[in-house]
Amino acid sequence: MNIMLLGAPGSGKGTQAEKLVARLGYIQFSTGDLMRKQITDQTSLGLECAKYMNEGKLVPDKIVNAIVKDYLKSNSNKLIFDGFPRTLEQALELEKMLAEVDSKMDRVIYIDVAKEIILKRISGRIICPICKVSYHIETRKPLVEGICDNDGAALVRRPDDSPEKVAVRLKTYEADTKPLIDFYSNKPGFIHIEEAAELDGEIVYNMIEEALI
Numbered sequence: 001m002n003i004m005l006l007g008a009p010g011s012g013k014g015t016q017a018e019k020l021v022a023r024l025g026y027i028q029f030s031t032g033d034l035m036r037k038q039i040t041d042q043t044s045l046g047l048e049c050a051k052y053m054n055e056g057k058l059v060p061d062k063i064v065n066a067i068v069k070d071y072l073k074s075n076s077n078k079l080i081f082d083g084f085p086r087t088l089e090q091a092l093e094l095e096k097m098l099a100e101v102d103s104k105m106d107r108v109i110y111i112d113v114a115k116e117i118i119l120k121r122i123s124g125r126i127i128c129p130i131c132k133v134s135y136h137i138e139t140r141k142p143l144v145e146g147i148c149d150n151d152g153a154a155l156v157r158r159p160d161d162s163p164e165k166v167a168v169r170l171k172t173y174e175a176d177t178k179p180l181i182d183f184y185s186n187k188p189g190f191i192h193i194e195e196a197a198e199l200d201g202e203i204v205y206n207m208i209e210e211a212l213i
């Protein structure tokens, strides 16, 4: 079973993915995390991705599709697609890539969160550069300020979480990624979690888990 989490930046895709990994043994496949790792490692791919990511813009389809194709060679089941696809072009390519490895997308879960809430969430978000878990300075504080509960690393703010970059990312989401909701809503296995921010994170998780049966 493969799952896709769809939703705006800050809608909670990463947090729900973490739970699915810890509790059901899924593998989180986040194109953003993968590219941030390339940036940290200062590879040529990382440097190319950084040009777009640091501006809050999408990395070109050709680059991201190639990363995904490569990844699917070693893993093609029990994946949680978090942050991919983000364009219709990527979604169409993904169908082909999954078919090539005899796999498919079984569930597409749309976590629907209002824009005002997204802005509040991202403006207070801090992440662990090691384990990638995200915290919030008011609503999901680490046990010790500025330090990751899991591994003791110093928490950081993502460079693309600044207000100007977030504005660009949300515009990009509306223009390029939101059309994917129409694309997937007509397919079997589509689940829409409405007003997800009004629900406790555990309730959202339970809704996802039920949808996997």
Ligand code: AMP
Residues within 6 Å of the ligand: 009, 030, 031, 032, 033, 035, 052, 053, 054, 056, 057, 058, 059, 060, 061, 064, 082, 083, 084, 085, 086, 087, 090, 160, 169
């Ligand atoms: P995320 O960690 O999913 O919020 O992604 C952070 C940034 O990585 C995005 O703002 C894009 O610049 C880039 N990125 C991640 N996934 C994709 C994708 N599927 N297509 C294009 N750019 C992406």
